[in-house]
Amino acid sequence: MRAGTDNAGAGTRAVLSYRDPVNATLSAVRRFQNDEEYKFKNHEWQARTVSECLATINNGLAQLPCGKYMAIRYEDLVSAPGQLSSSIGQLLGADPKVIGKAFHKLSPRPPKQDSPETALKRKELKDFFRLQHVMWPLLAGTSS
Numbered sequence: 001m002r003a004g005t006d007n008a009g010a011g012t013r014a015v016l017s018y019r020d021p022v023n024a025t026l027s028a029v030r031r032f033q034n035d036e037e038y039k040f041k042n043h044e045w046q047a048r049t050v051s052e053c054l055a056t057i058n059n060g061l062a063q064l065p066c067g068k069y070m071a072i073r074y075e076d077l078v079s080a081p082g083q084l085s086s087s088i089g090q091l092l093g094a095d096p097k098v099i100g101k102a103f104h105k106l107s108p109r110p111p112k113q114d115s116p117e118t119a120l121k122r123k124e125l126k127d128f129f130r131l132q133h134v135m136w137p138l139l140a141g142t143s144s
Contacts, residue, residue, distance in 0.1 A: 008079065013092050014069040016057065017077055018139060021050045021132075022125045043121055050130045058136035071139050078106045 012058075024044045032038035061069050068089050077084060081103035089096035114122060133140040 011061075012064060012066045012068065014061070015088055015091065016061070016063060016071045017074050018054070018057065018068065018071065020131045021047070021054060022122055023075070024050050025125055026122065043125065047125055047128055051129065051135060052064040054139055055135040058138045061138050075108065077103070078108045081106045 025043060028041050028046045028050075029041060032041045039114040061071065070087060070093060071092075072084060072088075082100055085103060088094075088097040089099045
């Protein structure tokens with residue numbers, strides 16, 4: 001198929017796994033907290049970056065020529081990969097058993113207790129992303 005024809009990208013399928021924005025922000029800040037070179041990566045900066053990335057992904061999904069994609073929260077994928085295997089297989093035209101085998105080792109991390117400071121930051125970030133989600137409506141419908 002030649003680029004520029006009406007059918008360009010007709011066979012394209014996309015599966016996107018994205019992380020809860022609050023967890024993604026907290027993780028990124030924690031990862032760089034002791035590195036002087038990355039001190040600018042505070043919660044506010046990182047939350048804005050995550051929000052802008054989600055908006056960019058959202059806009060890219062809308063531009064797929066086939067319109068066939070699946071956005072999956074990472075947390076949903078690791079907590080119940082078997083439940084998603086059928087949907088992913090159907091979208092990709094693959095045997096769900098093969099997809100299930102690829103995901104069989106996925107499992108969620110055990111929950112850990114937030115410090116009081118992290119719990120407060122988590123609440124602030126949830127409030128921030130609750131307001132920001134209008135920038136990524138295609139993903140917002142699949143997040144909590």
